[in-house]
Amino acid sequence: MNKILITADRVITKSADQVINDGAVLVDGGLIAAVGTAAELETSVDASVTRLRCPGATAMPGLIDCHVHLAFDASADPVRAVTHADPAELVAAMADRAGRMLAAGVTTVRDLGDRDALTVKLRSSIDSGAAIGPRILAATAPLTSRGGHCGFLGGEVATDDDIRTQIARNAADGADLIKVMASGGALTPTGPRMWQSQFSPEQLRLIVEESARLGLEVAAHAHGTDTIANCVTAGVRTIEHCSWRTTEGISYDPEIARRIAEKDIAVCRCVSGDWRMFLEQLGAERAKALSETIIGMRKDGVRFIAGTDAGVPGAQFGDYVGMLEFFANLGFSHSEIIDMATTSSAHALGLADTGSLAPGMRADIIIIDGNPLTGLDSLRRIQHVFVAGMQVPRVASERGRQRTDAYEAHP
Ligand SMILES: [Zn+2]
Structure with missing residues (x-):
């Protein structure tokens, strides 16, 4: 797996109160290598590393x-x-x-x-x-x-x-x-x-x-x-x-x-x-x-x-x-x-390696259109999903959006 540098309008890191505006996350293999501002990481990360720029979006833990x-x-x-x-x-x-x-x-x-x-x-x-x-x-x-x-x-x-x-x-x-x-x-x-x-x-x-x-x-x-x-x-x-x-x-x-x-x-x-x-x-x-x-x-x-x-x-x-x-x-x-x-x-769940974005954590990351801190509905607008550093193909994402509206009796 290659390195990828994700930049977004905001990165929600450990808890929802910890937000980096114009933030960035560097994924290396299955893990997160760095989290910081886009300005910092754009300069420190080698130009050969793939960039995934997500204007208007939020990157946050899966x-x-x-x-x-x-x-x-x-x-x-x-x-x-x-x-x-x-x-x-x-x-x-x-x-x-x-x-x-x-x-x-x-x-x-x-x-x-x-x-x-x-x-x-x-x-x-x-x-x-x-x-x-x-x-x-x-x-x-x-x-x-x-x-x-x-x-x-x-x-x-x-x-x-x-x-x-x-x-x-x-x-x-x-x-x-x-x-x-x-x-x-x-x-x-x-x-x-x-x-x-x-x-x-x-x-x-x-x-x-x-x-x-x-x-x-x-x-x-x-x-x-x-x-x-x-x-x-x-x-x-x-x-x-x-x-x-x-x-x-x-x-x-x-x-x-x-x-x-x-x-x-x-x-x-x-x-x-x-x-x-x-x-x-x-x-x-x-x-x-x-x-x-x-x-x-x-x-x-x-x-x-x-x-x-x-x-x-x-x-x-x-x-x-x-x-x-x-x-x-x-x-x-x-x-x-x-x-x-x-x-x-x-x-x-006893999982110390997921649930937040920090160096050394598993790269379980979602990128969504908008800001979930002001509108939860943005969580329905998934742009990219990374699981253990692997980017989920778009085809699967499209399929996930088809929702059925069949209501049945609840258990
Ligand atoms: Zn159950």
């Missing part, structure tokens, strides 16, 4: 989606599609979905549940250069109770021994982390309800300990307020959804939220691009209660990370900006939102 399901097809019935798919065809479809995410500027994805560890296969072909795609962190089969949420993915467990065996199996398959379905979920109406726990506090602790023994952290799907509390005590790394459900409705507990913040557990409050439809379906009262839990968590110091749950009904691959706009709609500042999509997500 986006991170902490919650996707590449094996799901975002149709009304992804469960059926994933269970019946031929593995080879499914991997090809997953590669296409990953490519759409990359074209939308998402250079890192964390997959939180697939079948037969197919995401690991895809990860290997991207790592080897056989396929172009985002960096993938894979959870493989989520641990769930017998008949529980997403059991069709192959991770059903009942006893402590089952738990140990499944974690060992996922680790052997090449998982980067362990996912546990700590509560029920809407995608599995025959299993426990969303507010019901699928595991005891002791089992959750065993899952965290056993994962840690193998060097893996735990992401916990948790809707119920009690389940959330148990996950905090058990010491999971991230809480997915975190929607504070009880039998009565929604019940936010600031005390638990403060413990989440203290332990630096990140909350991935998954929202798909069709969140307006989702809120409508919830009804005004519940939508308001749900929004208040997010505002409450923010006030209580919880660190949010970005996730779309792409692949579940209505959550299209590559529709990342819609999720960010949900947070803007709740009053989050643009700079807070950009940090959530980059720096905070990288931190929670």
Whole structure:
């Protein structure tokens, strides 16, 4: 890979508050070699180095989606599609979905549940250069109770021994982390309800300990307020959804939220691009209660990370900006939102080499038309994407822009 010097009207470096006007980034191989003003780097970098001049644009760290399901097809019935798919065809479809995410500027994805560890296969072909795609962190089969949420993915467990065996199996398959379905979920109406726990506090602790023994952290799907509390005590790394459900409705507990913040557990409050439809379906009262839990968590110091749950009904691959706009709609500042999509997500995923632009970091860079600090919509106008220093061909970018507007019931 050759060197390339990118110049843009502004470069957002570490956090969204750190902006270099008329900035430049020097990419050398897979890494960032220098960041500074265009004036500095234009003179210090040899004239033979390729220039990519982007007037009117912003260069910033690649986006991170902490919650996707590449094996799901975002149709009304992804469960059926994933269970019946031929593995080879499914991997090809997953590669296409990953490519759409990359074209939308998402250079890192964390997959939180697939079948037969197919995401690991895809990860290997991207790592080897056989396929172009985002960096993938894979959870493989989520641990769930017998008949529980997403059991069709192959991770059903009942006893402590089952738990140990499944974690060992996922680790052997090449998982980067362990996912546990700590509560029920809407995608599995025959299993426990969303507010019901699928595991005891002791089992959750065993899952965290056993994962840690193998060097893996735990992401916990948790809707119920009690389940959330148990996950905090058990010491999971991230809480997915975190929607504070009880039998009565929604019940936010600031005390638990403060413990989440203290332990630096990140909350991935998954929202798909069709969140307006989702809120409508919830009804005004519940939508308001749900929004208040997010505002409450923010006030209580919880660190949010970005996730779309792409692949579940209505959550299209590559529709990342819609999720960010949900947070803007709740009053989050643009700079807070950009940090959530980059720096905070990288931190929670344990990735010290992405999420910001600095010498020595992986060259995961996007160049967008406009300024996301004043308009998030500019993030839909992707001009160039670099993943580990490799420039993504324009063809893939064009494809990523074709968005479908099929709205389905939300999980
Ligand atoms: Zn999910």
